[in-house]
Amino acid sequence: MARRFVAGEGLDEALAASRVCNDHGMMVSLDYLGENVNSTADAQHSRDAYLEVFEKIAAQKLSANVSCKLTALGLDLSTEFCEGLVMSIVERAAAADNFLRVDMEGSEYTQRTIELVKRVRSQSPAIGTVIQAYLYRSEKDIQELLAYGCRIRLCKGAYKEAPEVAFEKKADVDGNYVRLTKLLLPSGFYHGIATHDPRMIAATIRCAVEHRISKEDFEFQMLYGVRTDLQRRLVRDGYRLRVYIPYGNDWFPYFMRRLAERPANVGFFIRNFFR
Numbered sequence: 001m002a003r004r005f006v007a008g009e010g011l012d013e014a015l016a017a018s019r020v021c022n023d024h025g026m027m028v029s030l031d032y033l034g035e036n037v038n039s040t041a042d043a044q045h046s047r048d049a050y051l052e053v054f055e056k057i058a059a060q061k062l063s064a065n066v067s068c069k070l071t072a073l074g075l076d077l078s079t080e081f082c083e084g085l086v087m088s089i090v091e092r093a094a095a096a097d098n099f100l101r102v103d104m105e106g107s108e109y110t111q112r113t114i115e116l117v118k119r120v121r122s123q124s125p126a127i128g129t130v131i132q133a134y135l136y137r138s139e140k141d142i143q144e145l146l147a148y149g150c151r152i153r154l155c156k157g158a159y160k161e162a163p164e165v166a167f168e169k170k171a172d173v174d175g176n177y178v179r180l181t182k183l184l185l186p187s188g189f190y191h192g193i194a195t196h197d198p199r200m201i202a203a204t205i206r207c208a209v210e211h212r213i214s215k216e217d218f219e220f221q222m223l224y225g226v227r228t229d230l231q232r233r234l235v236r237d238g239y240r241l242r243v244y245i246p247y248g249n250d251w252f253p254y255f256m257r258r259l260a261e262r263p264a265n266v267g268f269f270i271r272n273f274f275r
């Protein structure tokens with residue numbers, strides 16, 4: 001079941017999936033799955049995995065960058081230690097003229113993630129991060145990150161959050177998503193609009209047309225295994241599209257988030273399990 005959303009347990013399977021996407025005119029972001037490591041050795045192992053991905057991307061001439069999670073790089077252990085690992089990955093990315101995207105996790109990590117990304121961004125342009133439209137704080141975070149010239153991926157947000165920090169109703173999240181898109185697109189930096197929601201996509205296209213922003217100046221992003229039809233349609237219409245391809249042994253939490261965000265997936269899962 002997880003195979004629908006995860007390319008495989010090994011890097012080779014993820015690279016093969018990336019090649020298929022590239023052949024269909026799509027760019028890729030490769031994510032070595034893992035989060036909340038308990039030891040510095042595990043964090044260093046994640047760092048090595050990310051370094052290896054950049055090497056393989058260059059060797060195989062793939063159109064791909066890398067996404068990582070700070071808790072896979074030891075954020076729970078020490079911010080300073082984690083930052084050192086991130087810096088070494090960003091240096092490798094910069095040397096290969098590539099880019100590291102720091103995924104955004106639950107809201108207990110938001111402030112630390114933004115602070116760390118700003119510090120690293122002030123030393124290298126090869127890092128960007130993610131903003132979640134469901135958080136009340138996101139508009140302010142975007143303003144701060146833009147002051148650092150930071151490239152942002154905008155998503156709705158995938159974690160269970162309290163009403164003190166996040167919009168609960170889909171209509172409010174969607175409303176904020178459109179507001180934030182209107183801040184990002186005309187900002188002069190290259191951002192990623194990550195959604196499978198046709199209404200968010202239509203609003204993005206309207207905003208780009210209104211501000212005369214060319215199709216080259218932003219990209220849509222979608223998850224591996226989700227709305228492949230829409231991915232292909234956007235490419236056919238001349239938009240830049242990046243597919244987020246996760247791989248690795250530690251696929252369970254990622255898979256559960258994909259099930260949780262769409263109740264229909266749980267029914268699909270149960271039917272196939274019993275079949």
Ligand SMILES: Cc1cc2nc3c(=O)[nH]c(=O)nc-3n(C[C@H](O)[C@H](O)[C@H](O)COP(=O)(O)OP(=O)(O)OC[C@H]3O[C@@H](n4cnc5c(N)ncnc54)[C@H](O)[C@@H]3O)c2cc1C
Binds near residue numbers: 157195227257265
């Ligand atoms: C490239 C990318 C990177 C992301 N990075 C992060 C991150 O760093 N942090 C974070 O919190 N979240 C991240 N997300 C997840 C995001 O926050 C949402 O949880 C997820 O994308 C669903 O929201 P949506 O915008 O597609 O809209 P929704 O309103 O949730 O969905 C719109 C439509 O998309 C389809 N769809 C959406 N999700 C699924 C699914 N799981 N299975 C099947 N169909 C589905 C359905 O057709 C649905 O009707 C990322 C998403 C993408 C695309």
